[in-house]
Amino acid sequence: MSKFALQKKSWQWITLLFLSFIWGTSFILMKRGLEVYNNYHVAAFRIFFSFILMVPVSIKHINKITRENIKSLLVVGFIGTAFPAVLFTTAQTRINSSLAGMLNSLTPFFTLLIGLIFYNSKVKFHNLLGILLGMIGAILLILKKSTHIFENINYYALFILLATLFYGINVNEIKARLHNLSGLEITSLAMLFIGPFSAVYLLFSDFNYMKLSTEKWTSLFYIFLLAAFCSVLALIIFNSLIKHTTAIFAASVTYIIPAFAIFWGIFDGETVTLWQFLWISLILFGVYLVNKR
Secondary structure, X not given: OHHHOOOOHHHHHHXXXXXXXXXXXXXXXXHHHHOOOOHHHHHHHHHHHHHXXXXXXXXXXXXXXXXXXXXXXXXXXXXXXXXXXXXXXXXXXXXXXXXXXXXXXXXXXXXXXXXXXXOOOOOOHHHHHHHHHHXXXXXXXXXXXXXXXXXXXXXXXXXXXXXXXXXXXHHHHHHHHOOOOXXXXXXXXXXXXHHHHHHHHHHHOOOOOOOOOHHHHHHHHHHHHHHHHHHHHHHXXXXXXXXXXXXXXXXXHHXXXXXXXXXXXXXXXXXXXXHHHHHHHHXXXXXXXXXXX
């Protein structure tokens, strides 16, 4: 990522928007996977595929694991990746993707809160204002997109709240304690810890590998795309972004994800209103304040 000069604000913004674009597709890819497989299989395949893709890199950098950083890498692997993967797929079996996107926007809030309490982070008033504006913009954008967002809300929404709490811990841990590792090294080494667990689960689950229909292969392909782009590629970029910006700015990617969901809708024949563009502008202004030194 050094070629892209992430210390420059222009590249930080480009990277944030690109991440939002990638992660904006994750909800639909999870939904396609859940059409055939259960929530645990989708999460396990996502982690396993990510692990397989990263094995060559993991082996190359395995000597970077030390007594000082192994705890943080375990946090990134399990709390930052594995547990949220299970929590999101479980939640999306009972709540709609719009509500999932709204709750996902709490990530910067938890990042700020955990940073202040446990990591001695410092923020200024305009950063707090940016978090508030970004959250308001994301909520209004999602509400405008779906008038039935709360029709099936239930306790499954708590799974996403817990996932965003885990994301907040993950972002702060990387920012505070993994200075000496690159985004690629952090991602590959974290996958090295969680990948074998997913493999063992898939091996001993009730999944029938001998009866894969065309429909199952199609859903498995969507899960592979979820792993390759929304886990491997996105996490490498995200972990690199954290090291060059503030933890809160990196986490504010969740505010912009609903905006890209709107643009995905355009390609699907949906119309976009002036109000939606206004809320997107409010989100971007909030993110600007978050990143303002």
